[in-house]
Amino acid sequence: MKIKPVALQIECHPYAQRNDIREWVKPYNIIIECWYPLGHGDKGLLSDPVIKTIADAHGKSIAQIILRWHIQEGFSVIPGATNPAHIRENISIFDFALSDEEMATMRLLNKDKRFFNMSIEQLDRMAAGRF
């Protein structure tokens, strides 16, 4: 390959932090762009008690803590939101910072749990525009 990719788009959120692939691309200085950054709205992730404790300490929501974690990990993050209140909330994450200790706590939440579980056959159909 002659042209180095600038960004790698992968599912990535606190429950699937993708440490293996992040290490793999590190030498190439490729930006990780996270899709499903809020776990596709997973109720368990968005009510996680550990994140809630951090959220309460900052007077922020769990979603805001997750998005701030993405930013401080150096990811490019573009959450999906149709609710205007969510959109407002999701851009209000630049007036606080997570401490090193809080970042370490967030990293412990990884359990390699991914929410996008499409079969190869379904992916083939999607690629062919038949989804």
Ligand SMILES: NC(=O)c1ccc[n+]([C@@H]2O[C@H](COP(=O)([O-])OP(=O)(O)OC[C@H]3O[C@@H](n4cnc5c(N)ncnc54)[C@H](OP(=O)(O)O)[C@@H]3O)[C@@H](O)[C@H]2O)c1
């Ligand atoms: N490149 C790829 O292969 C790929 C694959 C999958 C997805 N994507 C893209 O990645 C982006 C994000 O995906 P996604 O939207 O499915 O996942 P997401 O951003 O992880 O989650 C979106 C869900 O979280 C909810 N949400 C957003 N902000 C919230 C908040 N502050 N509090 C509580 N809930 C909140 C949304 O609800 P409301 O809608 O009610 O606000 C929605 O249900 C999309 O643009 C999608 O197209 C790319």
